[in-house]
Amino acid sequence: MDAGAVAMDSEDGKSYSSRKEMWLQEAGEDAETSRDPDLNKKDEWYQNGIKYWTGVEATVDGVLGGYGNVSSWDVMESDRFLLDVLSECMPDYVRGNRHLVALDCGAGVGRVTKQLLLRHFHEVDLVEPVQHFLETARRDLKSHILESNVIQDHSLHRVVNFFATPLQNFTPEPNRYDVIWVQWCIGHLTDQDFVTFFLRAKVGLKPDGLFVLKENVSKCVSWSCRFSSGQSR
Numbered sequence: 001m002d003a004g005a006v007a008m009d010s011e012d013g014k015s016y017s018s019r020k021e022m023w024l025q026e027a028g029e030d031a032e033t034s035r036d037p038d039l040n041k042k043d044e045w046y047q048n049g050i051k052y053w054t055g056v057e058a059t060v061d062g063v064l065g066g067y068g069n070v071s072s073w074d075v076m077e078s079d080r081f082l083l084d085v086l087s088e089c090m091p092d093y094v095r096g097n098r099h100l101v102a103l104d105c106g107a108g109v110g111r112v113t114k115q116l117l118l119r120h121f122h123e124v125d126l127v128e129p130v131q132h133f134l135e136t137a138r139r140d141l142k143s144h145i146l147e148s149n150v151i152q153d154h155s156l157h158r159v160v161n162f163f164a165t166p167l168q169n170f171t172p173e174p175n176r177y178d179v180i181w182v183q184w185c186i187g188h189l190t191d192q193d194f195v196t197f198f199l200r201a202k203v204g205l206k207p208d209g210l211f212v213l214k215e216n217v218s219k220c221v222s223w224s225c226r227f228s229s230g231q232s233r
């Protein structure tokens with residue numbers, strides 16, 4: 001979003017004249033100059049995020065904000081995408097002779113891991129800061145061992161690590177992951193923290209590893225941006 005655009009705060013409908021102003025007021029961060037942030041404001045930003053999810057039931061419907069019914073469609077499309085991209089970028093994957101490891105970021109109750117990542121990856125790690133989500137994922141997935149049926153490989157696939165931490169504080173083990181998957185949670189990070197997480201994630205990837213970011217992009221926001229910055233629709 002450009003500096004002259006309007007950014008909306010969907011929680012209470014406040015609007016700002018620029019992305020810079022929004023981050024400054026909401027999280028005490030000057031996204032353009034990288035000046036030291038107001039740490040109290042930033043803390044408050046992250047605590048509000050955790051507070052919100054702490055009040056949400058630890059189910060697929062809960063983490064999807066009442067839209068649990070979209071989960072199977074979402075997984076089906078992601079599955080197609082993963083098959084395409086892994087086949088193209090990692091020829092060893094198709095032959096079934098590559099040991100694959102994935103990281104599920106902002107994993108919630110482990111929906112993406114259980115329904116998607118474990119089908120493709122021998123090992124999956126989860127990162128999730130909300131305790132009751134991670135505990136639910138742990139209960140459900142600790143002994144969930146899947147025999148892959150996607151490719152010519154019948155080895156066992158399982159979850160290895162459950163990291164109880166937010167992404168802004170998480171540093172992946174160097175060179176561990178074939179895919180780092182971030183879905184429907186990156187909006188919790190400020191712009192600066194996203195960029196620094198992205199750089200740390202790069203170190204966590206194998207040399208031909210992939211960073212996947214799946215998020216919704218709202219058309220309404222971009223329309224109002226163009227409208228309010230004086231351009232025609």
Ligand code: SAH
Binds near residue numbers: 184
């Ligand atoms: N990716 C999961 C969950 C999406 S809901 C899925 O698609 O099913 C958004 C998730 O982001 C919640 O689990 C929430 O606890 C998590 N979250 C909130 N703040 C976060 C942060 N700072 N870092 C990482 N995850 C965060």
